[in-house]
Amino acid sequence: MSEKDFIVVGQGLAGSIVALTLEKYKKSFVVLDQPNEKSSSNIAAGILNPISFKRCIHSWKASVLNPYSLSFYKETNQKLNAQNFIPLDVIRIFSSYEEQNNWISKTSDSRFNLFLGDEQFNFTNKNLNLPYGYGNVKSCGRLAVKDFIKSCSKYMKAKGALVKSDTMVSAIPKIKGMYQLGGYKAKNIIYCEGLELKNNPLFNYLPIIPNKGELLKVNCNTLPQKLISKGIFILPEKNKNTFLIGSTYSHEDLTNLPTKVAKEDLLSKFNAIGDFNHEILNQVVGFRPTTKDRRPMIGEHPILKKSYVLNGLGSKGVMTAPWLANNLIRHILFKEPIDKEADVVRHEKMIKQENLDFASFLCNS
Numbered sequence: 344m345s346e347k348d349f350i351v352v353g354q355g356l357a358g359s360i361v362a363l364t365l366e367k368y369k370k371s372f373v374v375l376d377q378p379n380e381k382s383s384s385n386i387a388a389g390i391l392n393p394i395s396f397k398r399c400i401h402s403w404k405a406s407v408l409n410p411y412s413l414s415f416y417k418e419t420n421q422k423l424n425a426q427n428f429i430p431l432d433v434i435r436i437f438s439s440y441e442e443q444n445n446w447i448s449k450t451s452d453s454r455f456n457l458f459l460g461d462e463q464f465n466f467t468n469k470n471l472n473l474p475y476g477y478g479n480v481k482s483c484g485r486l487a488v489k490d491f492i493k494s495c496s497k498y499m500k501a502k503g504a505l506v507k508s509d510t511m512v513s514a515i516p517k518i519k520g521m522y523q524l525g526g527y528k529a530k531n532i533i534y535c536e537g538l539e540l541k542n543n544p545l546f547n548y549l550p551i552i553p554n555k556g557e558l559l560k561v562n563c564n565t566l567p568q569k570l571i572s573k574g575i576f577i578l579p580e581k582n583k584n585t586f587l588i589g590s591t592y593s594h595e596d597l598t599n600l601p602t603k604v605a606k607e608d609l610l611s612k613f614n615a616i617g618d619f620n621h622e623i624l625n626q627v628v629g630f631r632p633t634t635k636d637r638r639p640m641i642g643e644h645p646i647l648k649k650s651y652v653l654n655g656l657g658s659k660g661v662m663t664a665p666w667l668a669n670n671l672i673r674h675i676l677f678k679e680p681i682d683k684e685a686d687v688v689r690h691e692k693m694i695k696q697e698n699l700d701f702a703s704f705l706c707n708s
């Protein structure tokens with residue numbers, strides 16, 4: 344039996360980043376994953392944007408998470424010898440004079456102007472509607488999440504640190520202080536399961552809520568090669584004339600089929616941005632692992648010690664995951680505190696008897 348410091352369950356965005364972070368701390372690990380073409384990570388647009396446009400404010404902990412994630416992806420591009428992350432500005436097209444005024448006042452306010460660009464730049468395109476002008480958000484970027492996961496798979500496989508399987512791993516029993524499964528044993532286990540967490544009897548008390556998102560891929564040769572936001576985003580893909588348009592949000596519709604409503608919603612917002620001849624190539628659907636309080640979840644199981652979780656990345660996983668993985672791993676290795684807002688202890692009251700029984704069963708099996 345091969346002994347590692349950590350077993351990581353799941354190799355989406357979360358599991359990949361946890362594994363790379365463990366490697367940074369020179370810890371040995373194996374990642375166990377059942378690949379899923381439709382996982383949130385494989386569908387995600389991958390935009391890293393520190394601004395919440397609704398109120399034109401920093402999103403959660405953006406002043407800390409943003410620089411951390413930018414340097415993480417820069418290093419990771421080098422390590423994986425790939426260009427999965429590309430820095431980009433977001434061009435925000437204003438919807439009203441109110442939004443324009445709000446933006447201008449915030450660019451001169453030190454509490455908000457970390458990311459809001461105040462420089463005048465020339466952004467004209469004869470097909471765009473810009474009645475109220477535009478601004479730029481600095482320090483953004485795009486992670487091609489599917490490619491990133493593929494690069495990580497290749498990298499970990501070469502090190503013998505990845506096992507892909509046709510079935511989901513079930514919660515792993517602890518025998519003589521070690522989690523043991525299929526030829527591996529480790530003192531620590533980190534579950535990075537995304538929405539599959541609902542099938543994990545250890546952690547399924549955690550309130551992870553699926554949020555459906557739909558995206559259109561279009562072909563267009565008149566759109567500028569810029570990441571544009573106005574109600575939706577328009578994101579240039581590697582292939583010069585293809586763009587992603589997204590995304591929708593729905594907690595109600597849990598069917599995994601593309602809908603006409605989402606397509607019409609995206610197209611009406613797209614058409615309001617400008618007049619661009621385009622051809623729709625496809626429409627894709629995915630589900631974000633979100634939380635009610637809009638905060639991610641990291642931490643240890645209340646009963647089964649050294650069993651950890653990283654989940655609830657919601658719609659900002661690209662920016663939040665590197666810092667969260669680092670926070671969790673430093674907590675495990677050096678007993679540093681977990682960020683209070685992200686700590687799973689806030690949901691301890693939701694734990695059910697069956698979760699406690701299952702944890703005791705795993706401890707004693």
Ligand SMILES: Cc1cc2nc3c(=O)[nH]c(=O)nc-3n(C[C@H](O)[C@H](O)[C@H](O)COP(=O)(O)OP(=O)(O)OC[C@H]3O[C@@H](n4cnc5c(N)ncnc54)[C@H](O)[C@@H]3O)c2cc1C
Nearest residue numbers: 353355356357377384387389390512537556629659660661
């Ligand atoms: C339409 C859409 C657009 C999005 N756009 C963005 C965006 O622009 N920017 C952004 O930051 N985020 C975006 N997101 C959100 C982002 O995709 C998620 O926050 C993130 O990818 C979640 O990653 P995860 O690793 O937690 O989960 P997942 O992606 O679900 O990965 C979990 C992996 O673990 C495997 N797994 C789970 N349980 C087990 C088990 N027991 N045994 C074996 N394998 C297991 C799964 O098969 C999967 O491979 C978007 C999401 C959607 C749906």
